[in-house]
Amino acid sequence: MSDLFRVEGLTKSFGGLAVSRDISLSMPEGERLALIGPNGAGKTTFVNLVTGQLAPSAGRVILNGEDVTGLGAVRRVRKGLVRTFQVTRLFSDMTPEEHVTLTVLQREGKASRLLGRFHGNSQVSGEVESILATLGLIEVARRKVREIAYGQQRLLEIAIALALRPKVLLLDEPAAGVPSSDTPRIEQALERLPPSLAVLMIEHDMDLVFRFAKRVVVLAAGEIIFEGLPSEVAADPKVREAYLGSYANARSVA
Amino acid sequence: MPAASLDVRGLSAGYGPTVVLEDLSFSVPAGSRLSILGRNGMGKTTLLASLMGMTRRYGGEIRVDGSDIASAKSSERAMRGIGLVPQTRDIFRSLTVEENLLVGIKGRPRSVIEEAYEMFPRLKERRRNLGWQLSGGEQQMLSTARTILGRPSVLLLDEPLEGLAPVICDELMAAFSRLAASGEMTILLVEQRLESALDFADSVMILERGRIVWQGTSETLRSDHELVERYIGVGSLH
Amino acid sequence: DTVKVGIIGPFSGPFALQGKNFQAGVEAYMALNGKSVKGHDVEVIYRDLPAANPAQSRALAQELIVKDKVQYLGGVYFTPDALAITPLLKQANAPLVIFNAATSAIMTQSPLVVRTSFTTAQTTTPLGKIAVDRGVKKVVTAVSDYGPGVDAENAFKKAFEAAGGKVVEAIRMPLNTNDFSPIMQRVRDSGAEAVFAFLPSGPTTLGFVKAYNETGLKQAGIKFFAPGDLTQESDLPALGDGALGLLTTFHYAVSHDSPENKRFVEAATKAIGGADQLSFPAVGAFDGMHVIYKMIEATDGKQDAQKAVDAVKGLSWTSPRGPVSIDADTRHITENIYLREVVKGPDGKLINKEIETFANQKDPGLASQ
Amino acid sequence: MQTILSIGIDAFAYGMALFIICIGLSLTMGLMRVVNLAHGAFAMIAGYIASYVARDLGWGYGFAIILAVIGTIILSIPLERFLFRRIYGSSELTQVLMTIGITFCVIGITNYFFGPTLKTIPLPTGLSQPVDVGFRTIAAHRLFVMACGLVVAAGLWYVIERTAFGIKLRATVDNAAMADALGVKTQVVYAVSFALAIGLAAFGGVVGAEFLPIEPYYALRYMVTFLVVVSVGGAGSILGAVIACLVLGAVDTTGRYLMPDFGNFFFYAAVIAIVCVFPRGFFGKAQ
Amino acid sequence: MQTLAQSEKLAAAPSLGSRFLRDAIGIAAIIVAGIAGYFLFPDNLALLTRVIAVGLLVLSIDLITGYCGVATLGQAALFGAGAYAAGIACVNGVTEPLTLILIGAIAGAAAGLLMGTIMLRAHGLAQLVLSIAIVQLFHEAANKASAYTGGSDGLAGLMLSPLFGMFEFDLWGQTAYLFGLALLVVVFVVLKFVVASPFGMLCRGIKEDPVRIGAMGAFVFPVLLKMFVISGAVAGMGGALAAISTQVVGLDSVSFELSANALVMLVLGGLGSLYGALIGTVIFMGFEHVVSAINPFHWMTMVGALLIAVVLALPGGLSSIADAILPSRGRTRGGKA
């Protein structure tokens, strides 16, 4: 059982539409996996199934050798299974600093304390600051989220996930909406993650995918149609047709 | 409606008390393509939203084919031919795909939604699904299709490729180019991917902190690496 | 000098009409008898208490006493409001003259309370005999599920069974019942020959009477008995012809035929602004003011609650409702109770026509306490 | 058996009366996202107009209904223009504040001008007679109310789900700024739907007056009932409202028949049970 | 705003001292206003005491509505639980005022636990309706259990022993008022700490997006339930204070009307700010008292007009005036309070 994280035969359909057909996947410690595939292939659904937002009709999710399929979403987070949202879900009236502080406090189990003050809590402020700095959010740290640009909100999503110190991190299009000038920030943040962490990233930005991933899985119509090294992906005709299009050509020329 | 020209003079706009755009002036000839570039939070979205009438205007003129629409409500602007595909997609979550499209047809016959289905066959498969059930990319397709169905003469695209599979991006950019080339639409595109943006547009405008800091042709920008580095960031061009 | 009287009543809210009647009664009395007693000017201060709310009632009474320095408290439509005031009276050295609140037990709470209205037991009790006299042996009681409703149920049951009848079923209906058809269905299923009802005056009586007519109970010959709250004059226009023939017992009918009543109705109508808004709380207030005037007279405008109350014990006079007196032991009013039938009056309007008199009724409720 | 049928028909009539009065509120709350606590006040205004037309002028029931609906809508136009328009899109609690304020004012003004007495709307003879339906007699107007309820339900369903206006309305509610940007005149859409909702309130107030009598306090007295029914059904859902009205009407009626002493217990216990099983109401929008 | 430091360090957070000072000023203002009320309106102490009792109820609603986003129209169930518990205890021989307040708090907290457990099963409008259903059931139960509660006649005859053996609860209401004021200040200070704690922040997060909070690894239900219990205790104390000061408990203290009025007061004052709750209560009850004394027959129109005017002029509630005047109660801080 060297795999940190494994799913077996995950299956789900909405009405007549099968969005996840018997997906099995495993990730060892330190894995950097990219999950790509056409729109509506079932990638986000896969993340929802893994994190417990949705219940699969069949299949198991195993973390650290423990079957977590029966656990709720919150317990899975506490066990180290953390995600970001494709469409940002943030507290529009709170500041990035407050978001991250709250997350750190929660991780430490101090978030529901009635004693002590939330603001100016020196025990966590150092860590909060370094997380915000990693993602370049210091400048907007004290502005309400509703007032900061969308790209920055995406970065904050990642900041929150990092603040949870996950074992397995599932990133749903972390770079969508983040300008190419700022994607390096995300990459840097990912690089600084503890090496033992397993990361699964869904992304349509192929440059980022190829820089990041050690392994690529391609999902189409709820099924894994390809699994292998990044260098092999562009060569696969099925993937080219279903997903890559001209990108594959550009790539093979380059 | 054929493509219209767009003239912006001294536009200042923002949200509530915050002024984001200051004194912007530029013009886009009918049927041409303009890319708007700029780092995160520099005001690209705000600019497009202001053209659509969705922000607070502090001053300036917006002329479409010569007539000023700066004080018109967004619905009037829509009727005068402006169409926006917003960055946040803003699909109607509780409506079905088909109903979403019907909102966008602006009085054209119902049957025109077939055009949208042709452009995005994926949407046809999901036509009875509610908006919130769609995947991210499907929402993006829906948002784009919905606006295009209204046949705008000035089309404002705010990062329309976000979240789309590369193969769809290609098709979509090709479609945009066709629409512009046919003389039906003037297109303003905000796009993070420099290459796509330059490939698409005749001319380019760079925003920084709510002001225009550079305007010129795509060719000039493509060849001027220093400029790119200064305003947009390193490593953007391959 | 001025003697101040504080009147607490529902002047706004769902019971505003009853409050308006308080005001009309008070104003009518002052119009007919002058605004001063033995040279002491009488000033009335109204305080609004829209619904039963003892805490607020107490706060209002307290304020009237402490801030406005009233010597007399009057009014009070609901029992809980009265109960909340009684503990204050001794310390405040002020009598409370109740114009309406109709639970027997209030009188035992303080020796400084006098009541000029009625109790539910008092108006209900004669119905027991009346029902039996009309050949009714089996009755279903249907009352609103709150203090006065329960009082009415008990009083009727006691009187009716004493006269040889039998209550086959006792239904208590939640106060906010809108549709009474199921209740009527139940009455019908029980095989009773009559229904005894008690509901607080106001909108729900309309629904009840309608349901009685529409579900065919009336046609089936099932009789209807109720204390007069159900057919108060101000509700009659709304009840319409459906109310014709209903039998109720009460202490006062606006149509009561006496010179005192004519004078009263004329003055009170002027005060309230419309003849069809006048009903029983006005007469309670009218006589309440009479008692207060007598108290002022007896104490010569000085604040002495005990003396004031003692002065009216045993007092008797002719009220618009007929001859009345204040019982010296209970300080509650002794009065005639009339059996009335709803009929069309000479001008075509519905009235409660008095057809039988039960003279000098005391409150039977206290005896059973 | 006869008893069951009899309770059933009472329950159905009561449920349908509730439905006609509440559906307008369900639309305002579910589609326009306005918690209009003044809904009952409009129903009451209509009742006063109808009472005046039918009783004081003696023009007949049909006229009374039509004039009440039109009159109430006309009265509501300035209110929409100057008050309601300010709270579209505000938080629900701000809307509660404003609409409670409006309710208080309407009550106060009605009380002042028309006095606190009950107002009745005389029925035409055809509707006021008891009708024999085989196993019992039932008032004809109850049958009329049932028919009205069914017609209203079907008509509304069609307008909202099937017409272009319905789609625009739902789009506007979902995201007004975007609908506007797509060329939908959102202000007009709101104004028309508001008028529709008020018209329904007016119709319900008049037709349902036999169940919920018209008096100044109408709006406050039945506010809880209205809110409960709308929410149990799921605001904005016509089918939900129908089911909620029928179920709650049945519970209420049966409870009052079987154990009148505990009538309200049953009603509210049922509400709790239903909501615990359907946490968003029968047909609430899950988002 | 545009000129925020470019550095990669956070500017030092506003010092603890200045926050503390601001709160101290706020609380001092409440005490001063309370004492001023005592001397300015010596004849209205009964009303002022009632304002304090209702103020506690409104504060308790603010905790779950303003801070957690759970709207309720049934809070009087908790208030009434406290009032009846204190009242029944008092009638049965527990006459010491502080003990009665404690009993009220416990009863309110228990009722809060029950109410929270039920209400948190639903969402949105349905949740609101649950709260209505619960308060109606409480009302029904209090009506039915007339042997203990006095039913619709109310529970009368509460005889209190003097506070600390010295101060009588009398007709003039001085003891009751000062006692109430002290209670309010203590509760307010405690609540200040609660809303400024990490727990308070967690609640605000839940208000904005419970799914997000779940994805942060925090359970939503226990947090909200805890707030319900705290809120219940506060409401229960309000009820007990009402019972002590008026010496009667009526069915109105478990009514929908009281719940709705209290919610209106809260919104009037401004949600999510403890000061707003108090301002709303004082303004609403004061206004109502004044206009109903001036015209007992038609004051409702005036109150309605006030509510409409506030929405039109100050959509954020009355306390937003303070925000506008005192920009230091700044944007970037946590709660508005």
Ligand SMILES: Nc1ncnc2c1ncn2[C@@H]1O[C@H](COP(=O)(O)OP(=O)(O)OP(=O)(O)O)[C@@H](O)[C@H]1O
């Ligand atoms: N609740 C739902 N009900 C019905 N269909 C749904 C639901 N959720 C998702 N779907 C459908 O399932 C399919 C898979 O959706 P999913 O969000 O997993 O796609 P995805 O791979 O993440 O796509 P994208 O790259 O566009 O984000 C989509 O076609 C979507 O419309």
Ligand SMILES: Nc1ncnc2c1ncn2[C@@H]1O[C@H](COP(=O)(O)OP(=O)(O)OP(=O)(O)O)[C@@H](O)[C@H]1O
């Ligand atoms: N609703 C708002 N209220 C106040 N300020 C806002 C609001 N929305 C955006 N801003 C501010 O306006 C500025 C410009 O934002 P805008 O969204 O236009 O940037 P952008 O160039 O589109 O960025 P991105 O590439 O991230 O989409 C930002 O500084 C942002 O903080």
Ligand SMILES: [Mg+2]
């Ligand atoms: Mg996705």
Ligand SMILES: [Mg+2]
């Ligand atoms: Mg943008």
